[in-house]
Amino acid sequence: MNIDAGLILLTxxxxxxxxxxxxxxxxxxxxxxxxxxxxxxxAKPQVIPSLTLIIPAxxxxxxxxxxxxxxxxIPLDAFEVLVIxxxxxxxxxxxxxxMFQLRVNGEPHVFRSVLFPKLKILRSSQPGKTNAxxxxxxxxxxxxxxxxxxxxxxxxxxxxxxxxxxxxxxxLQAIGGVVRVMSKNTKTAMPxxxxxxxxxxxxxxxxxxxxxxxxxxxxxxxMAGACALFRTHSLKERGxxxxxxxxxxxxxxxxxxxxxxxxxxxxxxxxxLVAQTQVPHSLGSLLxxxxxxxxxxxxxxxxxxxxxxxxxxxxxxxxxxYMLLTEALGPIFEFLAIATLAHAxxxxxxxxxxxxxxxxxxxxxxxxxxxxxxxxxxxxLKKNEKWPVLTVFFLSFILNxxxxxxxxxxxxxxxxxxxxxxxxxxxxxxxx
Numbered sequence: 001m002n003i004d005a006g007l008i009l010l011t012x013x014x015x016x017x018x019x020x021x022x023x024x025x026x027x028x029x030x031x032x033x034x035x036x037x038x039x040x041x042x043a044k045p046q047v048i049p050s051l052t053l054i055i056p057a058x059x060x061x062x063x064x065x066x067x068x069x070x071x072x073x074i075p076l077d078a079f080e081v082l083v084i085x086x087x088x089x090x091x092x093x094x095x096x097x098x099m100f101q102l103r104v105n106g107e108p109h110v111f112r113s114v115l116f117p118k119l120k121i122l123r124s125s126q127p128g129k130t131n132a133x134x135x136x137x138x139x140x141x142x143x144x145x146x147x148x149x150x151x152x153x154x155x156x157x158x159x160x161x162x163x164x165x166x167x168x169x170x171x172l173q174a175i176g177g178v179v180r181v182m183s184k185n186t187k188t189a190m191p192x193x194x195x196x197x198x199x200x201x202x203x204x205x206x207x208x209x210x211x212x213x214x215x216x217x218x219x220x221x222x223m224a225g226a227c228a229l230f231r232t233h234s235l236k237e238r239g240x241x242x243x244x245x246x247x248x249x250x251x252x253x254x255x256x257x258x259x260x261x262x263x264x265x266x267x268x269x270x271x272x273l274v275a276q277t278q279v280p281h282s283l284g285s286l287l288x289x290x291x292x293x294x295x296x297x298x299x300x301x302x303x304x305x306x307x308x309x310x311x312x313x314x315x316x317x318x319x320x321x322y323m324l325l326t327e328a329l330g331p332i333f334e335f336l337a338i339a340t341l342a343h344a345x346x347x348x349x350x351x352x353x354x355x356x357x358x359x360x361x362x363x364x365x366x367x368x369x370x371x372x373x374x375x376x377x378x379x380x381l382k383k384n385e386k387w388p389v390l391t392v393f394f395l396s397f398i399l400n401x402x403x404x405x406x407x408x409x410x411x412x413x414x415x416x417x418x419x420x421x422x423x424x425x426x427x428x429x430x431x432x
Contacts (some may be wrong), residue, residue, distance in 0.1 A: 012350070030210075037376055055083045059088045064083070067153055086127055102114070130248045147249075149277060158274035158275070161177075174253065178208055179224045198398065208376065222250060223267055246295055371393045
């Protein structure tokens with residue numbers, strides 16, 4: 001059945017305007033991110049704040065030991081690694097006990113390593129990452145607390161750079177850096193494997209192409225849960241890490257913005273590599289992850305809806321509306337655009353040639369933007385850590401033509417059912 005041609009053409013015009021504005025906004029953020037790289041902070045304070053690194057670990061026997069070993073290498077005196085064994089059903093605690101020679105430390109659920117005095121293990125019978133983080137937070141006595149996923153390796157130099165910013169910028173309550181997909185490739189920053197490589201482009205674009213731009217505007221709202229640093233008293237004052245959504249990192253960030261931004265924007269992201277994280281290496285696990293991220297985004301936008309269009313800097317007037325229109329509604333608009341285009345082409349309401357031309361231009365522009373981000377980041381990386389720019393350029397086409405539409409189907413589903421999505425589901429990862 002043919003729908004009114006005028007309505008179809010109007011819909012296509014509105015969607016075209018939407019994608020044009022979105023593209024211009026992404027170009028602006030890209031430019032701001034470039035400026036952020038140019039304005040690297042060189043803070044070298046006399047005193048480095050004390051730090052506790054919390055690592056939640058539920059069924060992480062395959063990866064947690066390497067994360068702990070890397071964390072223990074951080075060259076700080078006032079420092080502790082706090083691992084929360086979060087009701088695991090695998091051999092996580094047995095492995096920790098064996099590898100680090102744990103002994104009971106005062107309470108039955110608290111253990112201290114005989115080999116590494118700075119390592120403490122807490123056992124929790126209540127699953128859930130937020131529960132684990134808040135259990136750990138109750139045991140933190142240092143000035144700064146950092147979160148680190150068990151499948152993530154910290155970059156010590158980057159962590160120290162972020163930590164130093166707390167000493168010179170007392171208005172900041174939380175600081176994050178650039179997180180990259182973990183790679184065992186010794187020649188480039190690009191991990192081996194089809195899906196990991198594509199996800200590395202998404203991380204590159206998100207951190208170095210957008211969030212740094214928001215940071216320069218003092219309007220960033222994302223603190224990556226994989227690795228982020230917080231003032232301990234600020235978190236405790238706010239009741240700890242927030243757990244009403246399935247994305248506690250975004251929710252906690254927004255909670256800090258809501259509470260502190262009347263004075264100044266309380267969170268910062270720096271153009272410094274702070275951690276490398278593992279990613280899903282199967283399509284099913286990737287789709288479950290993105291389903292959770294999409295549901296968590298909607299849950300956070302709904303919980304903090306009072307921040308929209310308020311006087312909290314650009315967060316309420318620009319960042320949150322942008323997130324609503326692009327990240328939250330974007331998959332729905334893209335699905336609607338594809339369906340409308342298919343209908344218009346089937347009934348000969350538009351010509352195929354201009355559709356192919358505009359689509360090709362959009363794909364090329366997207367590839368140029370992510371390649372430019374790689375070029376900018378390469379200026380600050382060692383030779384064996386640089387991005388292969390041509391590979392980045394061509395993989396971008398595969399990401400946007402094949403993988404992104406599949407992911408968007410899951411994101412549309414999550415957008416429609418977000419109030420009822422309460423957990424992540426099992427996600428398989430692997431060393432890359």
